[in-house]
Amino acid sequence: MKLLLALSVVLIALSVLAEPSSAESEEPSIKEKFKNIGEALKDAAVKVGEKAKSVIQVVHDSEIGQKTRNFFTEGFQKIKDKFSK
Numbered sequence: 001m002k003l004l005l006a007l008s009v010v011l012i013a014l015s016v017l018a019e020p021s022s023a024e025s026e027e028p029s030i031k032e033k034f035k036n037i038g039e040a041l042k043d044a045a046v047k048v049g050e051k052a053k054s055v056i057q058v059v060h061d062s063e064i065g066q067k068t069r070n071f072f073t074e075g076f077q078k079i080k081d082k083f084s085k
Contacts, residue, residue, distance in 0.1 A: 028036070059065045
């Protein structure tokens with residue numbers, strides 16, 4: 001009987017210690033979840049925008065980008081010259 005009582009006290013003590021504290025168990029409300037989702041999407045959009053801007057800048061400054069711009073500029077200039085004569 002004493003052993004059973006001691007085991008039950010130990011189990012109750014362990015269950016109380018294993019239970020998460022009230023500060024940890026509070027889940028964010030639906031409003032907070034939607035606010036966090038909105039902030040996460042905003043941050044993701046900003047990061048994608050920054051990466052896209054850097055890629056565009058790299059392509060703009062690259063040799064192939066310059067050659068392509070020059071090709072089209074020369075082609076349009078030739079067309080303008082033909083029509084202006």
